Amino acid sequence: MLNQDRQRQFVSLMAERGWDMLLFYADQWRKDQFRCLVNVNFQGPQAVAVLFRSGEVRVIVTDPWDQEPVGAAVNGNVALSLSLTEGLKALFAGERAAVVAVNGLEQMEARYVEVVRAAIGSVPESATLDVEEIRRVKTPREIEWIKQAADLADRGYQQFVKVCHPGMTEFELVAEVESFVKANGAEDNFMLVGSGGTEVTGMKPPTARQFAPGDSVTTELTPQINGYYAQICRTLVIGEPSAKQLQAYSIFAEAQQAAQDLLRPGVDISDVARVQNDVFRQHGFGEYTGPQYTRVRGHNLGLYPDEFPHVLENIHYTVKPNMVIIAHPNTYLPLSGYMVFGDTLLVTETGCVSLSKTEKRLFQS
Amino acid sequence: MKRGLIVWDRAELPSEAFAARLSAMDQLCTTYEVPAVVVYTDVCRSNDVRYVSNFMPYWNRALTVVPRGERPVLLCSLSPRVYPWIKSVTVHETIVPSPSLPTALKKLCEERGWGRVGVVDRDGLPWELYSQLGDLVNIPHSAFRPAVTDAEIEMHRRGAQLARRLVETELTAGGSDFELTGRLERALRRAGAEDLVVLVSDGRSPPRSAYGAKVGPESSVSIALEYNGHWVKLARNLSGMTASLGSARRELLSGRYPWEGLQSGDVSARGQVVAIQVAIPRGDSTLYHGDTGFEGPNGWQLL
Numbered sequence: 194m195l196n197q198d199r200q201r202q203f204v205s206l207m208a209e210r211g212w213d214m215l216l217f218y219a220d221q222w223r224k225d226q227f228r229c230l231v232n233v234n235f236q237g238p239q240a241v242a243v244l245f246r247s248g249e250v251r252v253i254v255t256d257p258w259d260q261e262p263v264g265a266a267v268n269g270n271v272a273l274s275l276s277l278t279e280g281l282k283a284l285f286a287g288e289r290a291a292v293v294a295v296n297g298l299e300q301m302e303a304r305y306v307e308v309v310r311a312a313i314g315s316v317p318e319s320a321t322l323d324v325e326e327i328r329r330v331k332t333p334r335e336i337e338w339i340k341q342a343a344d345l346a347d348r349g350y351q352q353f354v355k356v357c358h359p360g361m362t363e364f365e366l367v368a369e370v371e372s373f374v375k376a377n378g379a380e381d382n383f384m385l386v387g388s389g390g391t392e393v394t395g396m397k398p399p400t401a402r403q404f405a406p407g408d409s410v411t412t413e414l415t416p417q418i419n420g421y422y423a424q425i426c427r428t429l430v431i432g433e434p435s436a437k438q439l440q441a442y443s444i445f446a447e448a449q450q451a452a453q454d455l456l457r458p459g460v461d462i463s464d465v466a467r468v469q470n471d472v473f474r475q476h477g478f479g480e481y482t483g484p485q486y487t488r489v490r491g492h493n494l495g496l497y498p499d500e501f502p503h504v505l506e507n508i509h510y511t512v513k514p515n516m517v518i519i520a521h522p523n524t525y526l527p528l529s530g531y532m533v534f535g536d537t538l539l540v541t542e543t544g545c546v547s548l549s550k551t552e553k554r555l556f557q558s
Numbered sequence: 559m560k561r562g563l564i565v566w567d568r569a570e571l572p573s574e575a576f577a578a579r580l581s582a583m584d585q586l587c588t589t590y591e592v593p594a595v596v597v598y599t600d601v602c603r604s605n606d607v608r609y610v611s612n613f614m615p616y617w618n619r620a621l622t623v624v625p626r627g628e629r630p631v632l633l634c635s636l637s638p639r640v641y642p643w644i645k646s647v648t649v650h651e652t653i654v655p656s657p658s659l660p661t662a663l664k665k666l667c668e669e670r671g672w673g674r675v676g677v678v679d680r681d682g683l684p685w686e687l688y689s690q691l692g693d694l695v696n697i698p699h700s701a702f703r704p705a706v707t708d709a710e711i712e713m714h715r716r717g718a719q720l721a722r723r724l725v726e727t728e729l730t731a732g733g734s735d736f737e738l739t740g741r742l743e744r745a746l747r748r749a750g751a752e753d754l755v756v757l758v759s760d761g762r763s764p765p766r767s768a769y770g771a772k773v774g775p776e777s778s779v780s781i782a783l784e785y786n787g788h789w790v791k792l793a794r795n796l797s798g799m800t801a802s803l804g805s806a807r808r809e810l811l812s813g814r815y816p817w818e819g820l821q822s823g824d825v826s827a828r829g830q831v832v833a834i835q836v837a838i839p840r841g842d843s844t845l846y847h848g849d850t851g852f853e854g855p856n857g858w859q860l861l
Contacts, residue, residue, distance in 0.1 A: 221602035221816070234767045236757065238815045256819060257807060258757070258764035275819035299686035306685045316689075364563035368747030371561065375756075376740025380767050384561045385616075395639035398564045398616045488637055499617075525639075 194232050195250060195266050198332040203230065204248050206323055213291040215320055216309075217242040218301045225496035226297030226321075228420045229328050231266050234380055235259045239277050239305075242267075243284060253280035278308055285312030294320035328495055329502075330515045335421060336539065339494065339517050342379075342423035343537045343548035345416045349374045349382075350425055350551050353414065357558040359406055359431055363388055363399035366410075374416045383415035383422065383498040393530040394486070396523075406432040410558070411533045413521070415498045422498040425549050426521045426535035429556035441529035442555040445522055448472035449534050449553075452491065452504075452520035456538055456545040462502050462510040462518075466490040469522040470506060478526055487524035494519055494537060516540045517548070560601065560616040562752040565786065566647045570716070571612070575709045576649045579610055580624060586702065587626035592676035592695050594625040596663065597702075598683055603814060606678060608787035609703060609710075613648040614752075619684075621659050622650075623666060623675070633662045660690035678702045682814060699814060705828035706812045710788060711852055714811065714831045715861040717785030718850045720749055721792050729779055731796050735760070735768035738779065746783060753784035753816075761843030765793070778846035780835065782817060789816045790861075791833035793848035799838050801847050803858065806836040811850060829854035831861070 207215050219227030220239050227235065230250065231242045237256030240263070244250055252263050252271040264271040274280030291313055295301060298319040309317050331339065352373040357366055363386050374382050385396035388410045396411055404410060408431045415424040428445075430438055448469040455468050469490045470482040481487070491504035494517045502510040504520060512518075521535025536549035583595050599607035600619040607613050607622045611630050618635040625631070630649065633656040634641075641653045656662035667675060677683065680696035706714075724745045728738070735758035742756050757765035761776025771777075778795035789811045808820040812831035820832065835848030851858045 222600055236755070236766070238818045258766065261763050262766055275821055300684045302682050303685050303688035304681035306688075307681070364750070365748055367561055368744050371747055372740045372744030374740075375743045375768070376737050378736050378768075378770070382561070395637060397640050397643050398561055400643070401563065401565065484637075486639070 196230055196232050198334070199229055199327065200244065200248060200250070202327050203244055203324070204246065206320070206327065207244070207246050207294075210294065210318075210320075210323070211292055212294045212318070212320070213246060214288065214293045215244045216293065216295040216317070217244070218295055218297040218305070220300060223297055223300050223497070225420070226300070228496050229296070229324065231263060232420050233259070233263045233266050234420065235263060241277065241281070251284070253277065253284060255280070277305055281305055281308040282312075285309065288312065292318075294318040296320040296324040325501060329493055329500070330513050331495065331517055335495070336515065336517070338419045338421040339423050339537070339539075340548055342416050342418040342421055343425070344550070345374055345377055345379055345418060346414050346423050346425040346537070347549060347551045348377065349414050349416055350427055353412060354429060354556050354558060357404065357410060357429060357431070359404050362401045362403050364401060367399040370414065378418060379416040380419065381417040383413075383417075385413055387411040387531050389530060391527060391530040394525050395531050396533070404431050407435065409438060409530055409532060411531060413523070413533060413535070417498075420496050422494050422496070423517075423537040423548060424494060424498065424519045424535065425537065425551055426519070426523060426533040427551060427556060428532050428534060429558055431558050434555055434557065437528040439555060441526045441532050442534070444472060444476050444478065444526070445532055445534040446553055448522035449520055449536065452522070453536070453538060453545060453547065456512065456518065456520065456540060457543060458512055458514045458540060460512045462504055462512055463506050463508055465512070465518075465520060466504045466506045466508070469520065473522070473524070481524050481526055490522055491518055491520040491535065493517065512540055514540055514542050560614065560753050562747045562754065562784075563750050564614055564616070564647055564752055566612050567786065570786065571709060571713065573649070575707070576611065580630065580649075583610065583624040584626055586676065586697055589701070590676045590695050590697055592674060593670065593672045594623050594675045595697060596675055596677040596694070597622045597624070598677070598687070602816065605787070605789075605812070605816070606702070606814060611649045612787065613644065613650060614787060619659060621656075621663060623663070625670065631666065633659055633666070635659065660687055663691065679814065703812075705826070706830050706852070710812060711831065711861065713786060713788040714790055714850060717783055717788050717790040718792065718861045720751070720785060721746070721781060721783045721790050722849075724749060725779065725781060725792060725794055729794055729796065731774055731777070733773055735771045735773055735777070738773050739768045742779070742781065746781075750785070751783050752786060755782040757781070759844070759846055761845065765846060776840070776843040776845065780846055780848065784816065790850040791817060791835070791848060792850060793835050793846040795838070795845035795847060797840070797845055799840065799845050799847060801836040801838050803834040803836060803849060803851070803860075806834050806848070809833045809835075825853065832858060834858060
């Protein structure tokens with residue numbers, strides 16, 4: 194479908210910036226750069242949507258099977274070109290002297306940028322940051338989809354707990370959870386796992402490692418509904434948790450709660466990171482809040498599972514209503530190894546609400 | 559998105575296969591008069607670096623740099639916390655943390671005293687890298703991977719056989735396309751699929767992501783499966799209808815992307831792995847059938 198709310202916002206942006214054409218370039222990795230305007234899960238190597246100041250939208254797809262669903266979203270205004278180079282040449286054949294910007298320019302293959310440059314006489318401007326800023330605040334319809342995704346993340350985690358058992362491998366667990374979320378409507382799912390003890394320093398794709406009693410089994414589970422992701426992070430212990438695992442969990446829970454208590458419009462996102470890190474510092478684990486042990490203390494969510502701003506003490510951004518952010522103080526601690534804990538939070542006018550309903554506890558299998 | 563089992567099974571793909579590929583990279587250095595060859599990779603364009611070193615970035619971008627006569631260096635945007643895992647599934651022994659890939663490559667060039675280095679398919683670099691990396695020698699993709707090797711063909715064959723066996727087992731009528739997708743995810747990922755894309759047709763429109771349609775006799779499923787870095791595609795329908803795969807929609811599976819459409823005249827004289835998918839009209843419906851094969855001078859042969 195065409196996201197008409199965004200279409201209006203992007204047309205306004207174009208007028209403000211003086212752009213005649215705004216291209217939304219996406220490959221298979223960054224489909225979000227296209228789907229923020231034309232929300233269709235295309236299958237070809239690339240797709241490009243073109244927005245004109247009039248509001249007209251045209252699309253180039255590179256897979257014949259994309260023509261029908263994309264065409265339905267843009268009133269048939271879709272062209273198939275197995276070669277995007279040829280598709281862009283055809284698009285620009287009558288568009289000389291236009292001022293062109295590209296959302297996703299940074300990821301656009303140079304050969305395609307050169308086609309645009311040849312047509313308009315200069316490298317197109319990047320619209321990525323402007324579009325990101327618009328996308329950061331979700332529309333009511335987008336929030337509904339993220340709520341559905343958060344609900345599925347909760348149910349997916351229930352399945353995770355239900356099927357996880359000693360002797361199972363990481364990849365078998367992922368297969369079970371992936372199967373569950375897909376059978377229940379997920380379009381995609383971003384998921385990493387980790388398992389083991391204090392030797393574990395992070396999460397990664399699943400391996401053939403078998404779960405053993407005492408293991409911490411970590412996951413960030415991120416199902417996608419109609420393009421939009423929600424995420425949940427929880428840790429499960431195989432068997433009885435040790436005193437140190439429980440101690441570690443209490444620190445993570447306290448840190449996540451601190452973020453949730455602080456998050457509201459007007460807050461600097463760096464403070465959302467700081468209050469989480471302060472909890473670790475207060476418990477004597479401040480050194481484990483740095484890049485050697487952790488990546489981010491959360492991030493924005495939407496059509497991409499790792500949207501900016503990242504929640505870090507050196508990132509400054511003023512939080513706005515209707516942003517959707519996961520606060521997750523995931524890091525390594527010598528008490529437990531790598532541990533994760535986080536909820537998807539919707540920023541309201543006065544604070545935030547958690548869209549994740551999964552109990553806040555250290556799970557057991 | 560990658561979230562299945564990523565392994566390097568040395569019985570399937572021995573170290574010698576990578577040694578031969580790295581040796582060929584040395585030859586490229588000589589041919590193009592460069593001290594090193596750079597290969598780009600990201601989440602969805604991992605085929606080329608996978609070919610060189612078996613590295614697959616489950617997230618983010620990376621560059622593999624193959625200096626002439628030396629082991630490859632991985633410039634990697636992922637956290638050093640996952641480097642032990644990367645080393646366990648790739649030939650990489652040296653991994654350089656690289657929050658900025660252009661900065662890391664320039665630094666490496668300075669340290670080694672290199673002038674211009676070669677890059678495979680320079681114009682395929684993301685603009686962000688292309689515009690910052692400056693003067694690079696382009697090495698055409700066709701020079702880098704001139705023909706699919708026997709080892710690759712065998713990996714594609716294994717993937718195709720796995721996909722055929724499980725899809726034909728799981729493809730039953732009843733339930734929704736979501737449920738069918740879930741069954742396939744479970745079966746194929748438990749069997750070791752690294753990545754999987756399932757599309758379903760209800761007979762009225764081409765295969766697409768599940769949307770809640772009922773699976774019935776007019777339904778078809780099309781899957782793309784990545785097996786240890788090698789993609790296969792196939793399509794089957796509930797009616798069990800088949801068709802000649804001689805002339806239909808063709809997609810290259812052994813190129814830069816997981817798959818990309820081929821024009822009718824795009825035939826490699828030296829061989830490539832190609833998926834063929836056929837639309838079969840039946841009454842008001844269209845069924846789909848397709849598979850993966852090796853396409854060479856003698857035509858297309860099922861793998």
